[in-house]
Amino acid sequence: xxxxxxxxxxxxxxxxxxxxxxxxxxxxxxxxxxxxxxxxxxxxxxxxxxxxxxxxxxxxxxxxxxxxxxxxxxxxxxxxxxxxxxxxxxxxxxxxxxxxxxxxxxxxxxxxxxxxxxxxxxxxxxxxxxxxxxxxxxxxxxxxxxxxxxxxxxxxxxxxxxxxxxxxxxxxxxxxxxxxxxxxxxxxxxxxxxxxxxxxxxxxxxxxxxxxxxxxxxxxxxxxxxxxxxxxxxxxxxxxxxxxxxxxxxxxxxxxxxxxxxxxxxxxxxxxxxxxxxxxxxxxxxxxxxxxxxxxxxxxxxxxxxxxxxxxxxxxxxxxxxxxxxxxxxxxxxxxxxxxxxxxxxxxxxxxxxxxxxxxxxxxxxxxxxxxxxxxxxxxxxxxxxxxxxxxxxxxxxxxxxxxxxxxxxxxxxxxxxxxxxxxxxxxxxxxxxxxxxxxxxxxxxxxxxxxxxxxxxxxxxxxxxxxxxxxxxxxxxxxxxxxxxxxxxxxxxxxx
Amino acid sequence: xxxxxxxxxxxxxxxxxxxxxxxxxxxxxxxxxxxxxxxxxxxxxxxxxxxxxxxxxxxxxxxxxxxxxxxx
Ligand SMILES: Nc1nc2c(ncn2[C@@H]2O[C@H](COP(=O)(O)OP(=O)(O)OP(=O)(O)O)[C@@H](O)[C@H]2O)c(=O)[nH]1
Ligand SMILES: [Mg+2]
Numbered sequence: 176x177x178x179x180x181x182x183x184x185x186x187x188x189x190x191x192x193x194x195x196x197x198x199x200x201x202x203x204x205x206x207x208x209x210x211x212x213x214x215x216x217x218x219x220x221x222x223x224x225x226x227x228x229x230x231x232x233x234x235x236x237x238x239x240x241x242x243x244x245x246x247x248x249x250x251x252x253x254x255x256x257x258x259x260x261x262x263x264x265x266x267x268x269x270x271x272x273x274x275x276x277x278x279x280x281x282x283x284x285x286x287x288x289x290x291x292x293x294x295x296x297x298x299x300x301x302x303x304x305x306x307x308x309x310x311x312x313x314x315x316x317x318x319x320x321x322x323x324x325x326x327x328x329x330x331x332x333x334x335x336x337x338x339x340x341x342x343x344x345x346x347x348x349x350x351x352x353x354x355x356x357x358x359x360x361x362x363x364x365x366x367x368x369x370x371x372x373x374x375x376x377x378x379x380x381x382x383x384x385x386x387x388x389x390x391x392x393x394x395x396x397x398x399x400x401x402x403x404x405x406x407x408x409x410x411x412x413x414x415x416x417x418x419x420x421x422x423x424x425x426x427x428x429x430x431x432x433x434x435x436x437x438x439x440x441x442x443x444x445x446x447x448x449x450x451x452x453x454x455x456x457x458x459x460x461x462x463x464x465x466x467x468x469x470x471x472x473x474x475x476x477x478x479x480x481x482x483x484x485x486x487x488x489x490x491x492x493x494x495x496x497x498x499x500x501x502x503x504x505x506x507x508x509x510x511x512x513x514x515x516x517x518x519x520x521x522x523x524x525x526x527x528x529x530x531x532x533x534x535x536x537x538x539x540x541x542x543x544x545x546x547x548x549x550x551x552x553x554x555x556x557x558x559x560x561x562x563x564x565x566x567x568x569x570x571x572x573x574x575x576x577x578x579x580x581x582x583x584x585x586x587x588x589x590x591x592x593x594x595x596x597x598x599x600x601x602x603x604x605x606x607x608x609x610x611x612x613x614x615x616x617x618x619x620x621x622x623x624x625x626x627x628x629x630x631x632x633x634x635x636x637x638x639x640x641x642x643x644x645x646x647x648x649x650x651x652x653x654x655x656x657x658x659x660x661x662x663x664x665x666x667x668x669x670x671x672x
Numbered sequence: 673x674x675x676x677x678x679x680x681x682x683x684x685x686x687x688x689x690x691x692x693x694x695x696x697x698x699x700x701x702x703x704x705x706x707x708x709x710x711x712x713x714x715x716x717x718x719x720x721x722x723x724x725x726x727x728x729x730x731x732x733x734x735x736x737x738x739x740x741x742x743x744x
Binding site: 266268271377 | 730
């Protein structure tokens, strides 16, 4: 059976996907983390289920590239990825807007299971929606409450999934889409249909929501400070400074340890193995080369620890908000911040992440300038140069090396902005850009999600960049041993003189 | 009055109408339909973009877009 996860951005689809399939796709507290489809598999009580994780969307009519992905899969019955069953993941603290998409899906006539996710937060808010009543009012669609953060009652979810009848009578709703042509008709009067749909959802909700809502926006106090016109920027800058300081300070001990281990290993092989070029290759080429990759693991791990904490807490959305006006002048958008920051890992996923920018010009400029941000493979080069040239001193507790590293990252961003403003002068577009973005509530970062991001990024650094670093250090050994002069082998001494 | 003119964050307003244009459907998708109660939360420096409470979640949008939303 093929099932697809559909829902609003940040509703918890990937969290559900990871729980069901045991995979580790990226989860984060920012709308638009998933930008492409991803298959996973699981078996429950003898039934094989192929599960598809999809980008989030607010309406079945797509407005951006990542939403288009979902539209294609759902619209074409003969599409390779067209599901037998749709699992709609809803954020239970905001049912009105989540039901907008959910009822559109129901109208498609595909068998559907509704999940009221984040039920822990709904209980906290005391929104008090009677879910049984809601399911009944929606025409008896199966609806389960769930908490994808803890994964409690996962077995219940799985059995509910298998019990969904795969034959669906026609939808009890507005009958917006009975066939493919209706999509196009729907687009013509999309606004009017949307208004009518919301009116209907209000009616339904008023029948199953006896209590009035107590609170809808959490942590308002925090936003007062973190998005403050002055403090907001100062806090952001201090956070960055702190990150680069700690990258240097905290990594020192593990880096020295790794260094010693590889040095000892190299000396040991040299002493133990019989003399000859093969031993030299191992002890002077291979082992130092491996050490040269491993030694950067602490710094890269710390960098991603911080970035993933920023993402998981919900702070990244505030940075996007604060930066939008400044970046707009250069043909970028606040949304470009996320690809630019994720470019510190690698430019490739960062380019993918631009899919959630709606305006093509802003997207294209973002893609073109992303390579200016310092990616993790460049970090080792900076590190070596910095420790060679900049003294390891402190002024008022600020480490010069950390400061220089921060400066180099800033230089990268500055170049990105500069190139963006040049590109902005060239490119003309008739499409006006817009910025209408959901700001998720602050959440306590989930240790598991943070650890996974750190692990994933570090692993891909070791395997991707590591391969090249290792190959080059072997090549350097070769050139130093068999090459023409001695200057190269003594490069370090010559510089430090 | 339109949403971009609001500076008081203690008062709630009702969406009356969304100006017709390429953004109408996007704003409706996001839950800004006529009859919805909204409230200003905070503004970025120079008053742009702004963040509003759409009863259930926080939405940020530029002033330009806020100007499309008439409220009362
Ligand atoms: N409190 C709580 N948080 C949850 C729950 N489910 C998911 N989250 C959190 O909500 C955030 C979004 O989760 P994701 O799984 O990335 O959401 P998504 O729907 O895949 O988001 P996009 O890929 O951006 O569309 C993460 O910070 C999760 O840890 C839940 O049941 N309760
Ligand atoms: Mg996701």
